[in-house]
Amino acid sequence: MADSIVVLGGGVIGLSCAFEAARRGMKVTLIEPGTTGGQASGAAAGMLAPYSENTEQPDAFFQFCLRSLRLYPDWIRDIEELSGMSAEWVRSGSLNVFMHEADVLPVETRMRWQNEWSARAELVGAAELRKLEPKLTASAVAGLYTPSESHVYAPKLVEALEAACRKLGVSVVEQAGALLDASVNPGGGATVRFSRLDGPVHAERLVVCAGAWSGEYGRWFGLSVPIHPIRGQICSFGHAAGEVRHMVFSSQAYWVGKRNDRLVCGASEDVAGFETSVTERGIGRLVRSSGRMFPHLAGKETLHRWAGLRPATRDGLPLLGEIAGTPSVIMAAGHYRNGILLSPATAFIVADLLEGKRVEPALAAFAPDRFTPAAKIGLGH
Structure with missing residues (x-):
């Protein structure tokens, strides 16, 4: 087991990996170029919805998501007990709402395999749908009700994770600035340098959890890391308790009611590089969808508008595991829109790797070097 660990990135994935490694007795330093939870993690709606977000088949990614959902009860309890903070985990269940009868038939196939x-x-008709969600539009013809899905309040989860990490002795270094270089040492271990830190930082193992910025590490380790940012624009409305009771999904948007009297609506997605501003076009689409799905929101002003950068890979799957030929480095990045959901399962896998344990063969689908020609792996620059 490695004793000296440096986690690169202070989003929910980095904090989760630091938390799990520290509570297994490792000495952990977490380095964040800006502020913890400052990008996709803090901007997320916090949905734990593996069934609603994986509708095609029970492939390796779906099973990974489901595994993580099942870890959540004990994981959240441990974080909240150690930090003394609430992550506002709400076991709301979800409703996938359909506006046309033609959309319902394919859902029956999906429901069968997901119930396995x-x-x-369960598929509910229009009358039952409005009993579950009284504010819903009368135009909705049916819905798929999934009681096992839930959500957390992402900013509070990040805050609680950071507090729990500090309680466990993790050294959290924020405002480290830009990455200058990263290298694997010939005698073992690795070294990184950041623009605002005095001198290099050495570790036995590096865990790269840099989200949309993880691609910067590829050239240092001889990898092709095709992670790029997808801007997710989100808005919120004022929301009385119980007005929207479940997570509601449509083909156009989703809605999640939070305990802070806000109804979160997302997510308008576009490719805009590392730009985190919001646009009238992106938010306008969400506002129009909200008015159609929930008539009481028609004409209502948003209370807040924001955007986060989601780290997407070429095939939509995360990069998770040791780099072949460079065992000092573990990648845990590219979780796209599932970072909150996948945090516990990712952290457990990373900690197992740090302890030298074998991980299941299914993780081969997420191999971090799968986009890199075999002859170039580990060569670096």
Whole structure:
């Protein structure tokens, strides 16, 4: 087991990996170029919805998401007990709402296979749908109700994770600035340098959790890391308790009611590089969808508008595991829109790797060097 660990990135994935490694007795330093939770993590709606977000088949990614959902109860309890803070985990269940009868038939196939994986989903008609969500539009013809899905309040989860990390002795270094270089040492271990830190930082193992910025590390380790930012624009409305009771999904948007009297609506997605501003076009689409799905929101002003950068890979799957030929470095990045959901499962896998344990063969689908020609792996620059 490695004793000296440096986690690069202070989003929810980096904090989760630091938390799990520290509570297994490792000495951990977490380095964040800016502020913890400052990008995709802090901007996320916090949905724990593996069934609603994986609708095609029970592939390796779906099973990874489901595994993580099942870890959540004990994981959240441990974080909240150690930090003394609430992550506002709400076991709301979800409703996928359909506006046309033609959309319902394919859902029956989806429901069958998902119920084989413990979804406990049921198809409800228009009358039952409005009993579950009284504010819903009368135009909705049916819905898929999945009681096992839930959500957390992402900013509070990040805050609680950071506090729990500090309680465990993790050294959290924020405002480190830009990455200057990263290298694997010939005798073992690795070294990184950041523009605002005095001198290099050495570690036995590096865990790269840099989200949309993880691609910067590829050239140092001889990897092709095709992670690029997808801007997710989100808005919120004022929301009385119980007005929207479940996570509601449509083909146009989703809605999640939070305990802070806000109804979060997202996500308008576009490719805009590392730009985190919001646009009238992106938010306008969400506002129009909200008015159609929930008539009481028609004409209502948003209370807040924001955007986060989601780290997407070429095939939509995360990069997770040791780099072949460079075992000092573990990648845990590219979780796209599932970072909150996948935090516990990712952290457990990373900690197992740090302890030298074998991980299941299914993780080969997420190999961090899968985009790199074999002859170039580990060569660096």
